[in-house]
Amino acid sequence: MRALxxxxxxxxxxxxxxxxxxxxxxxxxxxxxxxxxxITANLGTEAAALTPAQQQALERYYGLDQPxxxxxxxxxxxxxxxxxxYSARAQQSVLDLTLQSLPVTFELAVFSIVLALLIGVPLGxxxxxxxxxxxxxxxxxxxxxxxxxxxxxxATTLLTVFAASFGFNPNGQGFVxxxxxxxxxxxxxxxxxxxxxxxxxxxxxRTTRTAVLEVRxxxxxxxxxxxxxxxxxxxxxxxxxxxxxxxxxxxGLQFGYLLGGAVVVExxxxxxxxxxxxxxxxxxxxxxxxxSTVLVIALAFVIVNLLTDVLYRIxxxxxxxx
Amino acid sequence: MPRGxxxxxxxxxxxxxxxxxxxxxxxxxxxxxxxxxxxxxxVVGVTSDPDTLFPWKATQFTTVNVLQNLYxxxxxxxxxxxxxxxxxxxxxxxxxxxxxxxxxRQGVTFADGSAFDSADVKAxxxxxxxxxxxxxxxxxxxxxxxxxxxxxxxxxxELSGPDSALPANLATVNMAMLSSDDTEEELNAxxxxxxxxxxxxxxxxQSLTLTRNDKYWNEKAKVASVEFRVIPDESxxxxxxxxxxxxxxxxxxxxxAQTAQxxxxxxxxxxxxxxxxxxxxxQRGDLxxxxxxxxxxxxxDRKQVLDTAALGEGEVVGPITAPAYKSDPNKRPCPTRxxxxxxxxxxxxxxxxxxxxxTIVSQGEYATSVNExxxxxxxxxxxxxxxxxxxxxxxxxxxxxxxxxxxxxVALNGGRPEPDGSYARYFTSDGNxxxxxxxxxxxLDELFAEGKATTDQAARKAIYDxxxxxxxxxxxxxxxFSGYTYTATAANVQGFVPMASGSLQYLRTTSVG
Numbered sequence: 001m002r003a004l005x006x007x008x009x010x011x012x013x014x015x016x017x018x019x020x021x022x023x024x025x026x027x028x029x030x031x032x033x034x035x036x037x038x039i040t041a042n043l044g045t046e047a048a049a050l051t052p053a054q055q056q057a058l059e060r061y062y063g064l065d066q067p068x069x070x071x072x073x074x075x076x077x078x079x080x081x082x083x084x085x086y087s088a089r090a091q092q093s094v095l096d097l098t099l100q101s102l103p104v105t106f107e108l109a110v111f112s113i114v115l116a117l118l119i120g121v122p123l124g125x126x127x128x129x130x131x132x133x134x135x136x137x138x139x140x141x142x143x144x145x146x147x148x149x150x151x152x153x154x155a156t157t158l159l160t161v162f163a164a165s166f167g168f169n170p171n172g173q174g175f176v177x178x179x180x181x182x183x184x185x186x187x188x189x190x191x192x193x194x195x196x197x198x199x200x201x202x203x204x205x206r207t208t209r210t211a212v213l214e215v216r217x218x219x220x221x222x223x224x225x226x227x228x229x230x231x232x233x234x235x236x237x238x239x240x241x242x243x244x245x246x247x248x249x250x251x252g253l254q255f256g257y258l259l260g261g262a263v264v265v266e267x268x269x270x271x272x273x274x275x276x277x278x279x280x281x282x283x284x285x286x287x288x289x290x291x292s293t294v295l296v297i298a299l300a301f302v303i304v305n306l307l308t309d310v311l312y313r314i315x316x317x318x319x320x321x322x
Numbered sequence: 323m324p325r326g327x328x329x330x331x332x333x334x335x336x337x338x339x340x341x342x343x344x345x346x347x348x349x350x351x352x353x354x355x356x357x358x359x360x361x362x363x364x365v366v367g368v369t370s371d372p373d374t375l376f377p378w379k380a381t382q383f384t385t386v387n388v389l390q391n392l393y394x395x396x397x398x399x400x401x402x403x404x405x406x407x408x409x410x411x412x413x414x415x416x417x418x419x420x421x422x423x424x425x426x427r428q429g430v431t432f433a434d435g436s437a438f439d440s441a442d443v444k445a446x447x448x449x450x451x452x453x454x455x456x457x458x459x460x461x462x463x464x465x466x467x468x469x470x471x472x473x474x475x476x477x478x479x480e481l482s483g484p485d486s487a488l489p490a491n492l493a494t495v496n497m498a499m500l501s502s503d504d505t506e507e508e509l510n511a512x513x514x515x516x517x518x519x520x521x522x523x524x525x526x527x528q529s530l531t532l533t534r535n536d537k538y539w540n541e542k543a544k545v546a547s548v549e550f551r552v553i554p555d556e557s558x559x560x561x562x563x564x565x566x567x568x569x570x571x572x573x574x575x576x577x578x579a580q581t582a583q584x585x586x587x588x589x590x591x592x593x594x595x596x597x598x599x600x601x602x603x604x605q606r607g608d609l610x611x612x613x614x615x616x617x618x619x620x621x622x623d624r625k626q627v628l629d630t631a632a633l634g635e636g637e638v639v640g641p642i643t644a645p646a647y648k649s650d651p652n653k654r655p656c657p658t659r660x661x662x663x664x665x666x667x668x669x670x671x672x673x674x675x676x677x678x679x680x681t682i683v684s685q686g687e688y689a690t691s692v693n694e695x696x697x698x699x700x701x702x703x704x705x706x707x708x709x710x711x712x713x714x715x716x717x718x719x720x721x722x723x724x725x726x727x728x729x730x731x732v733a734l735n736g737g738r739p740e741p742d743g744s745y746a747r748y749f750t751s752d753g754n755x756x757x758x759x760x761x762x763x764x765x766l767d768e769l770f771a772e773g774k775a776t777t778d779q780a781a782r783k784a785i786y787d788x789x790x791x792x793x794x795x796x797x798x799x800x801x802x803f804s805g806y807t808y809t810a811t812a813a814n815v816q817g818f819v820p821m822a823s824g825s826l827q828y829l830r831t832t833s834v835g
Binding site: 034040042043048050053088089090091092156159160164167168276280284285 | 370373374375379381382453454455456458460461510511524526527528529549551552553554555557558560561562564565566567568585715717718720721722723724726733735747754755757758
């Protein structure tokens with residue numbers, strides 16, 4: 001038994017289940033703490049005109065007449081059987097909705113991260129190559145811009161400029177899934193992932209710069225250079241290779257965050273991702289939609305964390321040893 | 323030394339170049355949208371898709387507009403909001419006004435092909451009236467005691483008393499005629515109406531396409547289909563119009579409308595029936611005293627509120643905004659701001675030291691709310707009236723409003739073409755929103771009853787002028803202004819008629835060139 005508790009895998013799984021349960025309770029309680037319910041969300045101020053009998057009929061229709069504990073456990077129990085609930089608004093099950101929106105968000109997250117790495121890592125290395133030089137300052141400016149330009153501003157500006165000046169607005173054509181029309185889909189992903197990638201490039205750039213500087217001051221770099229290792233090989237293999245752990249950590253964190261849906265960017269570019277699904281659920285007070293989707297997001301986050309850990313072991317033998 | 327890093331930058335640059343070149347090469351493709359044959363497709367940009375497809379429970383703007391194109395009603399409004407025949411060809415009130423007989427149009431079919439007849443009307447009206455259905459228009463049928471269908475083309479309504487507002491009340495999509503065989507569940511999945519369009523394809527949260535109903539009883543729609551495309555952000559809709567992807571959109575925010583104007587996009591503005599109002603709750607604290615309410619009435623320059631909050635886009639209005647019954651805003655106690663008079667009223671109320679009014683304001687429900695509230699606060703402060711503003715998220719605002727839990731509320735209320743429909747529910751003692759309105763009087767009860775019993779248009783106008791005067795003289799609310807609805811259309815769109823109600827019923831006469 002003790003061996004079982006000590007087993008790292010078992011502990012990890014137990015921790016994960018605990019976290020997810022905590023998320024479930026938290027979302028459930030928070031949602032009900034928000035003023036209003038599905039009736040007022042649908043009817044707005046017209047809800048004031050409902051007679052008591054009408055009010056009762058609607059509460060029964062939306063399942064709001066059940067005690068909270070019953071609502072919670074019937075939802076959670078249903079989740080285990082694959083029944084994530086039903087969205088009256090969309091006339092679709094939450095599972096179907098999620099199966100449509102999660103791949104969209106995943107695609108957007110992958111493109112954003114790739115763009116962020118392409119911007120952040122080289123610029124970070126460049127900045128670190130000579131501290132306090134012009135190129136370092138340039139790197140700092142880019143990262144400051146990435147951090148301080150709000151996504152909504154950059155997104156709206158890009159959209160307006162491209163649409164008004166060049167008539168280029170693939171996002172205005174209605175979203176197309178990748179497998180329906182890959183070319184159009186990629187165009188639709190371009191601007192949103194650029195906006196997101198630019199924002200995420202900043203922390204990656206900064207992390208890269210710091211990590212590279214730290215690694216470069218190590219003795220082994222001097223030794224390698226003294227041994228005559230070519231400069232490019234030295235920078236990539238010895239320096240960047242050893243600076244990867246913090247970069248991977250930062251990237252994993254940002255990726256997990258992206259899987260939660262980038263609501264603002266999704267709204268502006270009409271990308272039907274998981275962030276918009278949650279937002280619509282909240283606006284419409286469709287409790288099942290929000291609860292189930294948030295739980296899926298939490299699960300995705302946990303999985304990304306797990307994968308990041310696995311990646312450490314691959315890139316850094318010292319982690320494996322410990 | 324940094325060569326490695328430099329080459330990595332090079333790769334990034336090359337890749338981004340490749341991406342942009344790939345995008346610009348195919349950027350010209352979308353311009354073909356909307357030019358399909360057979361009448362073409364009209365793309366309407368909307369910020370959300372319908373929250374329900376069941377017409378009796380539809381209240382949201384897009385929902386009502388979509389369903390109006392799918393379902394038919396006994397009566398309809400024309401472009402000037404006059405009541406005209408719809409599924410009922412004609413109607414006749416009896417001498418005493420207690421019986422209303424409808425002659426139904428023949429040869430009308432539902433989308434599923436089944437015939438429309440008096441049994442459907444009877445079933446629809448009875449279900450709308452039934453509280454268990456929770457239909458939002460149930461109260462409009464309160465005067466209806468029974469519905470009879472003596473033959474397939476005739477429906478007879480027995481009323482508790484004359485109700486001249488009924489024909490107009492029957493024209494909303496909340497009174498849609500459904501097939502007696504259909505249930506709410508079935509219709510939510512598959513609408514089945516008698517309107518100019520039928521439901522084509524729906525992708526939840528993304529788009530909803532209507533297809534022309536070739537068996538429609540009236541003039542058939544000009545376009546083969548209408549796609550309501552969900553673009554959640556209004557400025558993104560503007561961008562989509564500029565790039566030619568969307569051909570029609572309706573905006574309420576004057577700022578957004580301004581950005582849309584120009585290039586190939588036309589923006590037409592239509593005065594709205596909806597009105598901006600400072601609702602006072604005459605049941606609470608100092609506001610129980612009519613003199614305090616009149617002091618507020620006199621201390622506000624409405625034009626200033628309109629100019630600061632809504633860029634001057636709109637007009638100062640009295641209570642009734644319906645064109646045929648419009649109130650004259652100059653007939654109110656203080657048509658222009660009069661601080662001396664306001665001070666007199668406060669003195670009369672024994673409140674020369676000033677009063678504090680707790681005011682709720684919604685954020686996000688409509689664009690101008692917070693600016694209006696701040697301007698009202700600044701103006702009233704000069705009259706020693708302190709508006710204590712509480713800015714709430716729209717869900718929280720609705721909760722407080724529904725519970726009448728406020729001294730005052732800054733609100734945008736829906737106006738209707740028929741003054742009885744607009745105000746009887748608020749200001750008669752048994753109105754279903756009287757609790758929220760917080761005011762009624764025997765005089766108002768009498769006037770509203772008289773208005774319902776009168777059929778002559780000129781006589782009705784005189785009665786509702788009295789209603790408006792009674793409301794302004796007692797200032798249960800402070801009516802401010804009405805804004806515009808902005809209809810943006812692409813250059814190749816013809817034949818659309820915007821309406822004061824914001825209705826998109828003229829999509830059927832619209833064509834895409």
